[in-house]
Amino acid sequence: MRALIAFTALVLTSHAAAQFEKRIYQAEQAELKGVKVGTSVQGYTGHGYVEGFDEASDSIIFSVNSTSTELFDLEIVYNGPYGDKYTTVVLNGAGGSQVPLPATTEWKSVPVGQVLLNAGINTIELENNWGWYLVDAIGLQVSKQRGPHHITTIPVNKNANSDAKALLEYLGSIYGRNILSGQQDQASLDWVTQNVGKTPAILGLDLMDYTESRKSRGASSTDVDKAIAFAKRGGIVTFCWHWGSPVGLKDTNDQSWYRGFYTDATDFDIESALVDTTNANYTLLLKDIDTIAVQLKKLQDASVPVIWRPLHEAEGKWFWWGAKGPEPAKKLWKIVYDRLTNLHGLNNLIWTWNSVDPTWYPGDETVDVVSADTYSLGDHGPIAATYNRLLALANDTKIIAATEVGSVMDPVQLQAYDADWVYFCVWSGDFISGGRWNSLEFLKEIYNDPYVLTLDEIQGWKGVNTQ
Known part of the structure; x- marks a missing residue:
């Protein structure tokens, strides 16, 4: 026998x-x-x-x-x-x-x-x-069957407030079970509500037009007010920051000032600005961070936690904060983290890193969520290759988000591929309403799929036990 x-x-x-x-x-x-x-x-x-x-x-x-x-x-x-x-x-x-x-x-x-x-x-x-x-x-x-995730839902900021703790805990509670729907820009979110019949769970906004190099040229924004209003409706908000360079804008017919976050539209050199703490450009960086802190403090005072995504798409190098490679970008990330967290006492932020290449990763100690921005016209696939790279980046200890997409992922494929993105956020304008990236018929299917959570389905998410 x-x-x-x-x-x-x-x-x-x-x-x-x-x-x-x-x-x-x-x-x-x-x-x-x-x-x-x-x-x-x-x-x-x-x-x-x-x-x-x-x-x-x-x-x-x-x-x-x-x-x-x-x-x-x-x-x-x-x-x-x-x-x-x-x-x-x-x-x-x-x-x-x-x-x-x-x-x-x-x-x-x-x-x-x-x-x-x-x-x-x-x-x-x-x-x-x-x-x-x-x-x-x-x-x-x-493919070998993937075991359970080993994510942490404890914020990297040890002083994170109850709002931030509740948000990260909630993201962890649905991770691998559902995906949150998201939409960049209030007008585009309203378009979804009016045309699809459902409202996204997440509103994406931008702190772009709050700093001096843009305000001095006439830019203005009400995105912080929109965030507070959406949070009162029970929604979740995420902010990126298209950081217009504080100085060095070319401001020409070919490279207008409003493109000042792009590498090719500014002479600002992040590497030289970070050489020491006494040069004028370093001081200007701190001034902009302090300016943004004022806006984030308004959100904290209104009990609004923020999925916070600064220095996004750094590894692409098309934005000035990534133009000189990974080391200056990681150094700037740590400055932003330290100044907002330790100097300004902003404890309502979920810190979201937004590059996939491991040579750019600033480290687990300052990152709550890892993420990627992906655009592929008409492809509703699960973006599994990118998801798996992010899974390896943080050794499956961090929640993973699709922070910008052009075409929405098919929920059936997401589940088949075990691509457990915690949320997607469609970019604004024609990406959502133009019909080329996402047909209205497909969007209706997506927003009515039980795997996809909408605003009406996440009400009371702050009530998740954070003990």
Whole structure:
């Protein structure tokens, strides 16, 4: 009997090992559109690799047979001798996820998230996007079932007030069970209410027009008042800060002052400003932070906790706070955190980091939530690759949010891929109302899906036990 048990265990172990065995598909054996097989760059596997991604329509189409509907981890084996690039991964001809291919002169494997394969023949297409890279193969492996999350709902600010504690606790209570709907800008949120028939649970706002470099040129804002009003309705608010550079605005016909948060619209150098604490530009940074503190204090006094997202999209480098790389950006983040928390006593903030690359991460001790902004026209996929990168960034100890999206994610796919975004926030204007990024019919489906929580469904969220 013992021998039979041992034999059975061996068979089961072997089956399990086979189940999770990686399957490799050579690029040169796939269907090639506008690209060709190369052999001059040594180190590839198989009989060659695929090169020539120089036209928008160029792609490789892999045919993959699956015996059942199952979730697979996908990786790309590539070489990137021409700098940082991107490819777009399209599953079964629908949607598409943008995947970064960092510069390398060696053949490397990069994980690109998961794909849900149907039983039968599936296609995985690598579309050009930002081309000039070499593709050797793709690898597929059945995804191992993810265990429970290990998130913390204790704010990083030890003096966080009861409002901030309640908000983080509430986010943790729905994490992996539901997703909160969100909308940037009051006018766009009102459009959702009027046209979809439901009101988002989260209102996204901006502290952009409260600092001197913009106010001195006529800018003004009532977003803080709108936040207080929405919170009185039982909603949740989140603020970003398109921080107009405090000095150095080019203010030309091509680069107007109101674009002053963009790297190309200002001469402000964050690296030199942070060299020491005595130079004039450092002082101007502190002045702007202090100005914003006044507005955040109004929210704190009104018992409004804020999902606070400063220095967003830093790793993109298109904003001046990220223009000089990760070290100045992380240094500025810590200055903002320290000044608002310890000098100004702002204890109503949920600190939300908004870059995915681990070299930019300022550290767990000043971050409550990790997040990403993603825009892919017409793609309602789960953004699983980005979610998984954020999961790894903080070792699954932080709640994860989709703080800006163009196209809303399909709740069915979110659950199938275990992409447990705690909320989405659609950007304003045409992104929500134009019909290209999100059709009205699709929005109605989203807002009536039980997985998606709306304003009427989160009433009383502050009553979550925070002990």
